[in-house]
Amino acid sequence: MAELVFFSGTMDCGKSTLALQMDHNHAARGRTGLVFTRDDRAGTDRISSRLGLERVAREVHDETDFGDVVLREHAAGRPIDYLVCDEAQFYSPEQVEQLARLVDEMAVDVFAFGITADFRTRLFPGAARLIELADRVEVLQVRSLCWCGARATHNARTVDGVMVVEGEQVVVGDTGGAASIGYEVLCRRHHMRRMTASGARARTEHGATVLL
Numbered sequence: 616m617a618e619l620v621f622f623s624g625t626m627d628c629g630k631s632t633l634a635l636q637m638d639h640n641h642a643a644r645g646r647t648g649l650v651f652t653r654d655d656r657a658g659t660d661r662i663s664s665r666l667g668l669e670r671v672a673r674e675v676h677d678e679t680d681f682g683d684v685v686l687r688e689h690a691a692g693r694p695i696d697y698l699v700c701d702e703a704q705f706y707s708p709e710q711v712e713q714l715a716r717l718v719d720e721m722a723v724d725v726f727a728f729g730i731t732a733d734f735r736t737r738l739f740p741g742a743a744r745l746i747e748l749a750d751r752v753e754v755l756q757v758r759s760l761c762w763c764g765a766r767a768t769h770n771a772r773t774v775d776g777v778m779v780v781e782g783e784q785v786v787v788g789d790t791g792g793a794a795s796i797g798y799e800v801l802c803r804r805h806h807m808r809r810m811t812a813s814g815a816r817a818r819t820e821h822g823a824t825v826l827l
């Protein structure tokens with residue numbers, strides 16, 4: 616039975632590395648797959664991992680229809696066995712539904728990888744639809760740590776070094792504006808208190824009483 620599996624984790628948990636490994640494992644068994652990504656940090660058409668692995672991938676756009684893509688491959692004599700979908704939180708709910716239909720109607724395995732919640736701790740629409748539709752959700756073991764040493768479970772956004780909890784859900788890379796946008800993973804306690812590593816350092820240096 617084909618499956619729709621959603622592998623979820625925080626930003627630094629090694630999702631892309633696992634996505635590349637998944638593709639490698641299935642390809643090594645002689646299966647034919649397609650690898651997709653959206654707004655990856657390496658720019659378009661690639662999946663890159665923080666460990667330096669990289670692979671050519673198809674970029675998902677707003678107008679991408681996964682059903683059409685797979686049907687075109689079949690028509691060209693390349694039946695597809697599986698899809699690896701990285702950065703799946705950025706896919707639209709409709710695209711996630713297309714993936715579910717591929718599993719059910721064409722027996723294509725879909726391995727989706729993504730983060731669940733944004734810097735405001737709100738679910739991405741694509742991640743929400745994946746949680747609703749997936750046969751399985753695998754929460755990737757968190758390997759990244761908050762600056763305090765606790766498991767990092769939440770994504771924080773900083774603007775010019777200051778943590779923010781409001782703003783556009785998706786801002787990728789250099790926006791061309793004056794503000795410098797960064798991301799950091801934190802434990803929930805420090806996400807709720809809006810304390811990033813630099814914020815904690817600044818407080819300590821000023822001799823303030825810090826309740827960690």
Ligand SMILES: [Zn+2]
Nearest residue numbers: 761763802805
């Ligand atoms: Zn912490």
